[in-house]
Amino acid sequence: MPATKAHQSPKRSKAEICRKAQLSKIKQVHPSNSTRSSLPSAELSNISHLVGIGCAGIAKVFGAMNIAPPPKEDHFEETDKRILLPWINKFQNESIQAASYEAVDEKDGDPTMFTVIGDGMWQKCGFKSIHGMATVLLCATTQKVLDAERLSKKCLVCTGALNFKNENPDLYDEIIHNDDCESNYDGSSGKLGFLY
Structure with a gap:
């Protein structure tokens, strides 16, 4: 075939x-x-x-x-x-x-002749937010921001490092030692507006 x-x-x-x-x-x-x-x-x-x-x-x-x-x-x-x-x-x-x-x-x-006002706010409504902002504003004919500060009650790196604290203490210590911690406010969220 x-x-x-x-x-x-x-x-x-x-x-x-x-x-x-x-x-x-x-x-x-x-x-x-x-x-x-x-x-x-x-x-x-x-x-x-x-x-x-x-x-x-x-x-x-x-x-x-x-x-x-x-x-x-x-x-x-x-x-x-x-x-x-x-x-x-x-x-x-x-x-x-x-x-x-x-x-x-x-x-x-004359720096003593102008009036400033401080104000604060949190990322979420209520007093349970962990990130916020505080500002100092100039009260004059031209409003200006004189200072602004970001506030955080918690650092995500430090919080994540807690997972290693008991299992690997050396790694935990290294993370905590090398971390530039973001937490810079320790207090009630409701008091943020009264910081300045």
Whole structure:
């Protein structure tokens, strides 16, 4: 019996079409690293702070717009701490210093002649929030912020380290020793407005 040639159809099989369609969708959702978002992570960090949504919010917005996801959360936080926050603090301090000089100049150089007011707020309503903000505002014709302080009753790193306290005391001590603790307020949430 002579060998027959396998008949090759010019049409593609349904399985091949489906596989190519799936690959195409995967490339749209998860492109290669070279075609990931064109915004550097520092710019993404700036944008997320300006609109107040953080890395998770940026990921949701990108997902809704069918854009490649932003860098991973740990890289985002590292960029945040290393690049963005020092600049925010620098400009905040310069702005506050300029506002205080302006206020003194407005009162003919006498710093005892202007009135300030302190105010505090917490992230959540009620007195159970663990993160808050306290400000000192100038009461004059041009209102200025003279001081602003972020307050936190809890440090997430210290809280997470408690998981290791009994099982691995050396690791716990290392984490606690190397941590720049975020907790800077120990008191009632209701008293925040009376700090200043």
